[in-house]
Amino acid sequence: MEKYKVTIGLEVHVQLKTASKIFCGCSAEFGAEPNTHTCPVCTGMPGTLPVLNRKVVEYAMKAAIATNCTIAPYSIFARKNYFYPDLPKNYQISQYEKPLAENGYIELNINGGRKKVDILRIHLEEDAGKLVHDMSEGSLVDFNRTGTPLMEIVTTPCIGSSAEAQEYLKILKSILQYIEVSDCDMEKGSLRCDANISVKPYGEEGLGVKTEVKNMNSFRGIQRAIDYEAKRQMEALDGGEVIHQDTRLWDEKAGKTFSMRSKEEAHDYRYFPDPDLVPVVVSERWKGEILKTLPELPGARCGRFIKEYGLSEYDSSILTAEKALADFYEDCAGRKGTDRDKKLCKAIANWVMGDLMKHLNEQNITIKESPVSPGMIVAMIALIDKGTISGKIAKTVFNDMYRTGRPPEDIIKEKNLVQVSDEGAIMKIIEEVIKENPDTVEKYKGGKEKALGFLIGQAMKKSRGKANPAMVNSIMREKLK
Amino acid sequence: MTAHELVKKIKNRELSSEEVTVSIFKRIEEVEGKVKAFVSRAKDLAVKQAREIDSRIAGGGDPGILGGVPVLIKDNINVTGTRTTCSSKILHNFVSPYDATVTKKLRDAGAVFIGKSNLDEFAMGSSTETSHYGATRNPWNLDCIPGGSSGGSAAAVAAGQTVLAIGSDTGGSIRQPASFCGVVGLKPTYGRVSRYGLVAFASSLDQIGPITRDTADAALLMNAIAGYDKNDSTSVDLPAPDYTRSLVKDVKDIRIGIPKEYFGEGLNKDVEKAVRDAVKLIEGQGAKVREVSLPHTEYAVAAYYIIAPSEASSNLARYDGVKYGYRTEGDENPGLSLIDVYERTRGEGFGQEVKRRIMLGAYSLSSGYYDAYYLKAQKVRTLIKKDFDEAFGEVDIIITPTTPTTAFRVGEKIDDPLQMYLLDIYTISANLAGLPGISIPCGFDGKGMPVGLQLLAKPFDEETLLRVAYSYEQSTDWHLREPELRQGRVNGKV
Incomplete structure (x- = not known):
């Protein structure tokens, strides 16, 4: 099995727990009645414009500093264009070419040693809404989540096993909770993780062809999905097959990944800088202020x-x-x-x-x-x-x-649980025990050490556990000499 | 009558806002069948607003700087509770749940909203012919187009169907129809007027501005709508001056630049003569005129037709039949997939020109083409901006023709998009560079169609723009001429 080396890169989406959404004043709270946390801006009404929530940038800056990233003095929001009913503008505002922060790392303890997981970038984007498929009413869309702030943390392909991946996620989650920027609750979807996985024979240069696995909803699921996918690729290579770059979905029940779309079917998102937003400019002073709050x-x-x-x-x-x-x-x-x-x-x-x-x-x-x-x-x-x-x-x-x-x-x-440390009282109990168990006493005196334990146990029981065990022990030994 | 005159008369109760409003609607009813400037009219609402202003005045209250004056708003700007169609089938039933910032400001200034004006669909066009609701006509010759895309606003001002009008300008859409209809159209500096609530065509180029009878009204309307808006990240946090203070007849020592690139091939002789005469007049008033060069001018149209459609392809993606607006009628057919619904809705809901630009834009942004088109166009844009920076190092105002020709006949260019695009050749650069520009009447061609004079200024220097325009206007009477349609008006009072 040690024929292949596994390489994993993780993309973690974290919902930032700011009070309001990233580009409008609506509440970003989870779990409200459908479509109650909406306004013309986050539902993409004609003529509306986004205005960046400063707090969102500050939360991401905290995360960037805590993961040793360099915060860009100048970053840009772009539009990622694709059609889907949960995306009211049919484009997602997301940082693309110029992310907020780059080149960080997190240190892990692996098998007693230390390992650095390199972070490629941290960028900000808006979340999409939620589709509810109802048999009687067809598909419905809830825009409450639309525009809630997401931070994406992307590692380089530098993780060597599912265990390392899990450890990385554990530490990352811990850091993000410490700096109080996210609940990191996978069940509520406030932490989501996609994994890029490739394998290659040991000794070969470069990286193997990767697949991207999505839809894991627990740490355990991530570990299983990585293990499954790595094994699937190794077996394919063993069987002389070629790995095709694709996006795959993890099926928790089946314990398998399934191809969702191939590279050829991949979207062309037609990214371009969003002309409705100005560049995010981060001054040294602002960075200093955030640093102080960590x-x-x-x-x-x-x-x-x-x-x-x-x-x-x-x-x-x-x-x-x-x-x-x-x-x-x-x-x-x-x-x-x-x-x-x-x-x-x-x-x-x-x-x-x-x-x-x-x-x-x-x-x-x-x-x-x-x-x-x-x-x-x-x-x-x-x-x-x-x-x-x-x-x-x-x-x-x-x-x-x-x-x-x-x-x-x-x-x-x-x-009445106070420990009995009165020598007289303990003595009395011990004498009773000796009297009641002559056979055991004989056995002990005959050299059976184990018998002593039984007698001490009996004495403790008699005191309803309150007798001072050390005293019981020493008095018993004394008495049986 | 102009707004600056009317405001005073309404305020000292020589005239009531209701009288003015009612007479405007009378005029609309008389001529709208010919001009077709409106997408929707709101008589009841307008009269109600007018009465409120009147009673505020009666109670000694402040009616606002536009107190009681009728304003026509281009139908790509939102007014709560009324339809915003963008002259498109795809938004035929869209009722806005909110006011644009400009709408709110106009409300606060005491404007009376009389309706929404026709435009080229989603402001994409130069003739108002691409409107789903039919072409608007030029009041100076009903066989001619009024220009576009704010053709409804410009035609209505020229025909006396409104006192003031609001337009939007992405590549000349205020200035060009103003020029064709013989009225004043001002495109403010990008960031001067909030875009919040203006249905986006090309976000980095769009600006809202006034279309009026004269420069004094343009200044007055600017006072109502200009200023920083926290809802528009691209609006600039600078205090807006009182533009009416720029209405001074004095151009002494103002340095005027005439860009040689704007007087070349394709410029109609009558237009050129009118413009050169205007320049002479301004020079005679004490301005210093010299030639300047804007060497990258010839690339402006090409860059614009990459950048504007690119942004439009993304801005118009939201019209998909899912949330509001037109949805394909076949949507009850269970055999239709999501993609089918998208394709049919958009295929049926958008007109030809809009679809053409969406495709142009989507192509320019596609991976593999992005660098060659979008990115290259942005670089050209930077060079054009630099041209202007350099020219404005030497002069205060640049004067050009607004358009190479005067208004043409309906249908003449609708099947030749390239010819149509070239109409914007003199106006587009100001959008690419973010500069303020104004078009004012400066004469007529041999066929009796109005000619427009374009003045451009440094960013946020609308004041000098207005000052030079006003000075010229005070020495001419072009802005006082009325088209055939206006003659024999029933209402002599207004």
């Missing part, structure tokens, strides 16, 4: 988490993938202070990544909606440290906190 990006934050909180790279990358999660973690660990308790930082990470994430994922809610606050997690860990509760009881306490949103102290008090 938050710490995920890569930098991950590095800082490793350094400041003493976390592993793995833990840090998970905690910093999402801005809200990283914020939550820092709210727990404390944003200030240089001489940190690394053990405490690790404990917080474990609770957040473990129990908390498990609960959130089960309920499919975000960290922002977490019923457990950072303060509650910190308080709970302090109770474990003080020996008030055991680590095991803490799991129960956490579940209750999550369910009720009440602080750990209240739960412990109410349910």
Whole structure:
């Protein structure tokens, strides 16, 4: 299978979450009643003219800076001409020859090493409307989405596998969410991805003939589509066939790609600069202002988490993938202070990544909606440290906190879950256990180490889990000597 | 009567706007059968507007700078709730949901909208013959065309069917019909007047402007419509001056350039004589006249007929029968595919000339041809602009004939598009360079048809343009002549 080298380039369309559309004042909000967010401009009425929304440019500038691109001092909107009922003007306003930004990169961690994915360009365009095919009424068109701002991020053909592609998308999504320019929600269509895929025998110069695959609607789908398409091309080459350049659709159910149109059938979009719009001029000063608004990006934050909180790279990358999660973690660990308790930082990470994430994922809610606050997690860990509760009881306490949103102290008090560390009380329990299990005691004394575990377990059970496990352990050993 | 006179009379209540409006409609009813300048008339609405102005005046309110004066709007400019057909079948039933910026400004200025004027379909033509609703006639000779594309507006002004008119000029569409009909037509600098609500023909060339009886009215109408508009990214954020202040009879030391390239082959002798006489008169008033050169003039028509159709092919793509306007009648046929609906709708909805230009434009923009045509034409455009920059380094105003000939007979050139295109030879360059230009009456040819004098100025210097035009006008009476049609008017009052 290692006969061929796969090369992938990705084109990611991101819906920018500005309040209004790119060329008119209509709301760009998703999910409204059909054709309620429309006006003469975005429905292409005769005589209307587009006026560029400055915020859209600023959002794209943020993305450009965050992906290390060079922002062009001068960029141009063009018209992409083609007929389709979801496109009211029958042309799409899109940047073509002179995009807003070029030549950036994103760094990935692949198998412990670093890899740069090169970004060719970032450009802006308007989205089309949505067709609804209704059997009784025929085809209907909803223009709410028409004119919502899209940013297209195009990589060079430099991605070597579907896993790399997925990692790139993960990091890109993380960055775009950090800078708060898009929700990047594939289900809602606010992030869409097309893949250009080619294969060639190892050692051969240049690139193989590429196909463009569209219509993937999940990260998993993208991975499957790339794998399928790469394999299809390899098998075709093995069978002596020639790959034809075409545009293909991914069919999620069938798990296959199908040819949509060949290169010969490709549209001639008759691009030309849109005479209704003036060039976008970006000054150094404007760039400087945007730069100031950028938050710490995920890569930098991950590095800082490793350094400041003493976390592993793995833990840090998970905690910093999402801005809200990283914020939550820092709210727990404390944003200030240089001489940190690394053990405490690790404990917080474990609770957040473990129990908390498990609960959130089960309920499919975000960290922002977490019923457990950072303060509650910190308080709970302090109770474990003080020996008030055991680590095991803490799991129960956490579940209750999550369910009720009440602080750990209240739960412990109410349910009488305070750890028993009184030597006399523990002694009493242990004596009972020894008395009740003479056979096991004999076995232990006869050299069976395992028997001790059973006895300790019995003692913990008798205390309803509240006995201090370390004390139970040491007293039991002492008693059985 | 002119608007600047009427505004005063309406304001001091010598005349009511309603009287003026009613008498205008009376005139329309008398002559419209001959002139055919209107696509639609809005008498009830106009009278209602006029009464509102009258009652505002009665209440001591400000009627606006055009308070109560009838204005005719070219039917490619939107007025809320009324049809905008662009003289095309494809928009025969399109009712605009919004006002063009110019419409709104006119409303604010107290204008009374009397209807929409005929044009060449989508403003593509030089004779108003390509209108789906029939050709408009020249009031000076009903067998002749009025010029175009703003032929309806120019003819209506000449025939006294309106006081003021609005036109649009992409390659001469205000100035050429103004010249043919013996009236004043001003194309402002590109970006001076908002294009928002003007149905686009060629976006980088289109400008809205006044068509009037004299330069004072042109200045007045400019005051109402000029200025920056946030809805038009190509409108320029410069304060618009009071153009009526330019109405000064003084051309002393103004430097006039006569481009030698505009007086060559194809220029009618009568037209040339009228223009040269006009130049002499202006020189006699104290202006300094010299010859200048615009060496790339001969390429202007070719460049224009690449750029304008290219933009048009894209601008007119939206007329597809899906959202509004004409849709092929076969659309209930379940056998029709989407492509069929597009092709039939557009095939049936557009006229010959529009289809010709869409094809020309689509071809020029096609991959493989783009560089040789569109891009090359843009380079020529830059050179033409440079010619003017250089010439305007030496002179303040350039004077040329507006057109090489006077108005010709209906049907004479309609089957020869190339001959028709050459009519714009003197007007096109101003659009390519974005310059302001005005055409004013400067005489008649041997057949009694009006000749137009074109004045061009530096970008945003409509003031000098108006000043020189006004000075000339004050020493002549061409603008006071009335065509046959106007003689024996029933309404002596207006």
